[in-house]
Amino acid sequence: MYKLLITFAVSVMVACIVLLVALTVMLGDRILHVYQESDDGDIVLSQPETEPAVLVIDEGTSAFEIPDRRLTQQEIQDWIAEYEAGGSANKFETRLFDLINTERAESGLSPLYASPDLMMASRIKAQSMAHLDYFSYTSPIYGEFNAIPHELFGYPSHRSMGINIASGFRSPEAVFNEWMDNGQILEAGFTEVGLGFYDFHWTLKVAEGPSAAAVAALPSSSVILPERVLTYYELDSWMEEYSRLGGANSFELEVVRLTNLERESHGLYPLAINPLLMMIARFKAQSMGNLNYISHTGVYGEPGDLARAFGFTSGVGENLFRGAMAPKEAVAGWMDSPGHRQNLLTESYRSIGVGVYMDADGRIGWTQMFSF
Numbered sequence: 373m374y375k376l377l378i379t380f381a382v383s384v385m386v387a388c389i390v391l392l393v394a395l396t397v398m399l400g401d402r403i404l405h406v407y408q409e410s411d412d413g414d415i416v417l418s419q420p421e422t423e424p425a426v427l428v429i430d431e432g433t434s435a436f437e438i439p440d441r442r443l444t445q446q447e448i449q450d451w452i453a454e455y456e457a458g459g460s461a462n463k464f465e466t467r468l469f470d471l472i473n474t475e476r477a478e479s480g481l482s483p484l485y486a487s488p489d490l491m492m493a494s495r496i497k498a499q500s501m502a503h504l505d506y507f508s509y510t511s512p513i514y515g516e517f518n519a520i521p522h523e524l525f526g527y528p529s530h531r532s533m534g535i536n537i538a539s540g541f542r543s544p545e546a547v548f549n550e551w552m553d554n555g556q557i558l559e560a561g562f563t564e565v566g567l568g569f570y571d572f573h574w575t576l577k578v579a580e581g582p583s584a585a586a587v588a589a590l591p592s593s594s595v596i597l598p599e600r601v602l603t604y605y606e607l608d609s610w611m612e613e614y615s616r617l618g619g620a621n622s623f624e625l626e627v628v629r630l631t632n633l634e635r636e637s638h639g640l641y642p643l644a645i646n647p648l649l650m651m652i653a654r655f656k657a658q659s660m661g662n663l664n665y666i667s668h669t670g671v672y673g674e675p676g677d678l679a680r681a682f683g684f685t686s687g688v689g690e691n692l693f694r695g696a697m698a699p700k701e702a703v704a705g706w707m708d709s710p711g712h713r714q715n716l717l718t719e720s721y722r723s724i725g726v727g728v729y730m731d732a733d734g735r736i737g738w739t740q741m742f743s744f
Contacts, residue, residue, distance in 0.1 A: 434570070438496070438503040442513055448524055452492065460733075461491055464569040467544040468576075472557050472565065475548075479558055484578065488733050489695065490566025493521035494575040497537075498568035501575075507539050521566070521577065526695055534562065536576040547574045564697065590621060590730045597655075597662040601671060601681070611651065620650050624726040626699035627740065631716060631724060634707060638717055646743065649725025652682050653739040656690075660739075661731030666694045675741065684743075689715050691740040699728075702738045720744055 436451050443451070461469070473483040497520055501507055509517045514524075517535045521527035534556040541547040551557055556578055568575040595610045602610065632642035656678060660666055668690055672678040675690040691712045696702040706712035727739040 434499060436499075438500045440504060440513070443524065451496065455492055455495060460488075461486070461567070462569060464544050465491070465495070465567040468548055468567050468569070468574075469565070471544060471548045475552070475557060481558060481560055482563065484565035485563060486734065487527070487564040487566055487579070487697070488735055489521055489525040489527040490564055490577045490579060491568070492566070493525050493527060494566035494568030494577050495570060496520060496524065496568070497575040497577075498570035498573040501537070501539070501573045502571040507537065507573075509535055509537060517577075527579075531579045532561070533577060533579040534559065535578075536574075538574040540572055541574060542572065544569075551576060590623065590728065590736070592730075593617075593658055597659045597671075599663055599671060607681075610655065614651055614654060619647070620645070620654075620726070621728060623699050623728040623736075624650065624654070627703060627726045627728070627738070628724055630699055630703040631726075631740070634703065635717060640717060640719055641722065643721060643724035643742070646723040646725055648682060648684050649679075649688070649723060649741050649743060650727070651725070652679055652684060653725035653727030653741045654729060655682070655727065656692075656741070657727035657729035657737040657739040660692070660694065660737045661729045661735070664731070666692055666737070668692065679741070686743045689718065689721065689742040691715050691738075691742075693738040695735055696738060697736060706740070715742065716740070718742065 434454065436447075436454055439447075469484075469486060476483055497511070497517075500511060500513070500520075504512060506512055511517070511520060514520050518527075518533050521533075536551045536554065536556060538547045538550055541550065548557075556562065556576075559578065561580055562578040564579045566575075566577040593610070593613060595606065595613060597610075628643070628645055635642055656670065656675075659670055663671070668675055670678065672681050675688050679685075679688050691706050693702045693705055696705055703716075706716055721742040721744060723743045725739075725741040725743075727741075728736060730736045
């Protein structure tokens with residue numbers, strides 16, 4: 373009798389365990405439901421077919437809580453500091469980036485460039501959706517989808533841009549397969565990308581920019597400029613390398629051309645390229661990239677002090693830009709700023725030097741130097 377009761381009790385326990393496991397699997401499947409916004413704004417519930425029920429994950433946490441209001445400048449800087457301290461792109465964003473460019477290569481398309489501004493904008497979009505509990509291309513705080521990269525990170529608002537979002541997917545492969553259906557990943561006109569992952573919220577931003585080949589052609593330098601004045605030997609080595617790399621690059625020459633078009637449209641003389649001024653402008657652009665600053669005052673002092681260190685004794689003027697990805701964008705930015713516009717259109721200038729340099733984080737610094 374007792375044996376029979378024990379056997380019955382064990383059978384009931386086993387049945388309960390089986391039922392509990394079954395319920396767990398079912399709930400796990402339900403957790404994996406995905407919300408995807410369609411073109412007409414409706415939210416469509418879909419279910420990944422090959423997702424695991426559980427995924428242990430160490431990505432997508434932050435000490436910074438996105439508030440239900442616009443961020444202050446200090447808060448933006450604090451968020452950026454945390455993002456960079458965490459190594460910037462996490463392993464899920466990096467994996468998604470590799471999947472996208474592998475697919476583009478197989479389709480005969482140029483790879484997308486990972487824009488630092490778009491990467492940060494995509495991460496904060498994903499983080500915002502998680503913290504503020506919404507799922508939409510439109511932010512309840514900033515509005516249209518291109519406002520976050522523009523307002524928070526200074527990304528040019530005039531560039532054509534696309535966006536994909538997803539929620540609930542547990543792997544980069546799953547969200548990649550979902551996004552492949554809408555065609556933006558294989559859009560030939562897009563050249564830049566930003567990817568964000570936070571708490572199983574995913575964001576992709578793609579945008580038009582310079583061609584990948586043009587960005588890749590920007591020269592790098594084996595001479596990393598230190599936070600001090602170079603010795604004569606170091607400066608001579610840098611100048612030799614500048615000449616060995618071919619001098620002015622295509623971006624610099626295009627800035628000169630666009631600058632002269634602006635001057636001619638205002639009835640002014642075009643500016644002649646001064647080879648030494650071109651070299652000085654490149655040095656300044658590289659210095660800003662290597663030392664992570666943007667200022668008319670640098671290690672050598674004012675722009676005139678830097679010019680004299682190279683043996684250029686005439687007076688100079690200077691325009692700076694950081695973050696533009698194409699010559700047209702840089703010149704347009706200067707023309708939209710009253711002070712830079714006045715400098716560019718100074719009637720008495722006769723010569724120009726332009727420097728363009730991409731730093732280790734992919735940000736491009738631009739320098740215009742003018743002389744009489």
